[in-house]
Amino acid sequence: MDGTTPRSAPRTRTRSWWGWGWADAHPADAECAAMGALLPGTLARPLPVPDLVRGLRIGAPAVEPPPALAHLVTADPADRAAHAMGKAYRDVARALRGQPGRIPDLVARPAAEQDVADLLDWAGGHGTAVVPYGGGSSVTGGVEYRGDAHRAVLSLDLTGMRRVLEVDTEGRAARIQAGALGPDLEAQLRPHGLTLRHFPQSFEFSTLGGWLATRAGGHYATGRTRIDDFVQSMRVVTPAGTSGSWRLPASGAGPSPDRLFLGSEGALGVITEAWMRLQERPRHKASAAVSFTDFHAALRAVRDLAQSDLSPANCRLLDPGEAALSGAAHDGGSVLVLGFESAHEPVDGRLARAVELARSHGGRPEGDTGRGGDAAVGAWRAAFLRMPYLRDGLVRMGAVAETFETAATWDRVPALIDAVRTEVGAAALKATGHPATVNCRLTHVYPDGAAPYFTVLAAGRPDDGVALWDDLKAVAGEVLHRYRATITHHHAVGRDHRPGYDLQRPEPFALALRAAKDALDPRGILNPGVLVG
């Protein structure tokens, strides 16, 4: 895979318009073909990457912005196409076939909160839907307009608002603009010795605002796993006015205002900035990998760990297929990747107790355990960050390659994982005539349950575009619903998860959310089709 290792970053790298991340980090044709050869039923040669502008026949926009806002708005076809979709398998497969979703008429890049308010005002008066756009890494159709109920569509790209505006070193918090990508905000916090320490797989290609709007899962496998808990206050521009909560360490004054906007996915307002709780950079780290012959014994070990006081920062359990795929094991066993960290105290003792606990469930510690010995974690992290690029390579080979995730209580986790593997695998075999790969890892664990994350690799049916995946996802959704497992732990609802979300959400809450939407967005312009409407 030498030829495809990401090159050292040039001064300006180009984002891929059709697939994940950097254009120059995608596997070359030969690697795509080599991967495809491992998956029966795929194409002999990779699909070509289509020419963006000539291939898509992008028409003139249906609306024009007013002169006062024209400097924030572009109708450039390439820019518009790059904002048409997120980065799910469905998006990549459609882009490769030259069939993206509806191309937005305009892309706006506000420079300040007032610009956002002005753009919403204008859009509301011109029948124009507004789709908030951060890094564009949605894998659930969160940034794609569907249907034709609006005269025009504006993609509201927040990445021009990417500054850390204030840092409170005494209280370890910072006021950060919503359009800051992960590396942006960490670079601005580093001189203060502080970090947000939120590292989703999309870290390079997603923004603070996107994390807040989708309730993203972050760095920690246990405890405070979600961005929600790091929010001190937020500002949100809605068509009915701008909401600003106070900076507070905690408050019991009514239902939390921030919790209404966390997870609102652009349907209630546009998050423009937040005061975020920060941490000191960890000075003590230790990691280990533990292998298990019996996956169900490994599940019990992880449950005990989650119910202990040990609080591992990383606690990822890879099933045999996932362990093989990521290079963590090739002996058919499961692998538990453990990591501990602290800014203040050595963590070797906690790691040793965790390994001992895993051993009591039949686990075998592997490799270089102990302080600084995080080769296993390093290997895992490299594979973790490269996986989306490899997925796109497989999609170019005509394969279905996608992930989905959930969470359930411990009493349901083992049977749920077995059922997803069995039923999605059987559905893929029946549809394609080829055996599919359905792997599982636990990404986050809790005292009362866990978040299984599934990878599906299957031969595609080149003629029907994304229909096969839609069918497999429907099978998966049915299994999740049967086990009362959430339709999403941290990928958000977007448009793809609406059917499962509508079944899961309590009806009175749906009434309340619809009423809140109508109050804040009376013209229904904000990310239509997401959550409500």
Place this chain on the structure above:
Amino acid sequence: MDGTTPRSAPRTRTRSWWGWGWADAHPADAECAAMGALLPGTLARPLPVPDLVRGLRIGAPAVEPPPALAHLVTADPADRAAHAMGKAYRDVARALRGQPGRIPDLVARPAAEQDVADLLDWAGGHGTAVVPYGGGSSVTGGVEYRGDAHRAVLSLDLTGMRRVLEVDTEGRAARIQAGALGPDLEAQLRPHGLTLRHFPQSFEFSTLGGWLATRAGGHYATGRTRIDDFVQSMRVVTPAGTSGSWRLPASGAGPSPDRLFLGSEGALGVITEAWMRLQERPRHKASAAVSFTDFHAALRAVRDLAQSDLSPANCRLLDPGEAALSGAAHDGGSVLVLGFESAHEPVDGRLARAVELARSHGGRPEGDTGRGGDAAVGAWRAAFLRMPYLRDGLVRMGAVAETFETAATWDRVPALIDAVRTEVGAAALKATGHPATVNCRLTHVYPDGAAPYFTVLAAGRPDDGVALWDDLKAVAGEVLHRYRATITHHHAVGRDHRPGYDLQRPEPFALALRAAKDALDPRGILNPGVLVG
């Protein structure tokens, strides 16, 4: 104080109708007089406790329940009077003067969720306001109907629904009915070796449903300080239908449904049960008290502790007045009460490091530090539980005796505490001609701020009832607003905090909440005047 020590519990103890807790635990007249003698300007003799029924002239109810629900409903005057108010200073003072708030027409005690739905249906059709009532320990007017916009008022007492319905020992969770008082639910969990470990000051006299509806602060001084984080799922009966969320360890599917009802204070629906996350009972405990000459140095020590990895379960800082009042110190110093606990690991090391950290800020460890040596904590806890009874004794002496609490970021905490002490003290002196006591303790601490809790003891103005306290509270509210400190950290908004809450709440969130209220409670019968309306 010998004669007033709570007697060992008889088989059935009687709740006080006019004051806190058990009727037999209130200080006798002599102790009231002794306390009053310490506070210049109070009465010479305690106010008598009025006769409940003869004193209040309670009329016939304005409505009668239908026969089908009659077995759940009573119009008994004593029962109605006991449900007229919560247990704030305002409530005790008004009860002692024979001037309680509006007496509810009926008290209903549902035995099942369907009873709640039926009662709401009936009330909605009969112009009857419904005030959900758990233990009745509100100190912010949360269970008191005010005004005359409704034909009648029904107090909905949930304490008939007090069972633990299911226990999941594998996932450490239990399904608990909302009307279970603290001791009720702990007694039912104990045989399973599990505990909710939620110990507010009102533990004996408040219910799970009340904790959830008011986002109560619990046992832990750091980390997961609030009941919110222990909720796995909830059921809530609203006039528009019953909401039931799924049991999930975590979910990222839209804004959290539970977080809308947490803190809704009975205005959006009636919480009937919840699956709650439990813990093993701690086997390792250690505690210590550290005294400080300089309160501001103690604040810095506590901040460092909150920003460490040590996670004390108890971390209460008492200012000099509060330390003297609770008997923790009499040398004019501040006292930090520290406690650590764990079900799995010894905690002596963490305690030692915490004490060392406190010492580096000038703290002096006191008394018996170390494993099992929690005499300081025991003394503190005894005083903590007795304080509300002593408050009522002072109120009988004509004094104003009340507490309020808030939270703010660290950059504001020291000046905020100074300003509250100075300005509330000055206002009391000006109004009464006597110096008042304004003490402070920190009840909960966070990496980014803390929750100061204030005690005010002042000579009253016997002729004007609760007006003096209303004036002092307005001064306090003005200081909190100026420092952007929350109107409540864990006492809830109720009716007393509405002015501060309305100023603090972002206007678009108020619009959304009002819309949600109208959707779920279109006839406006649920706890009118709380949060919205």
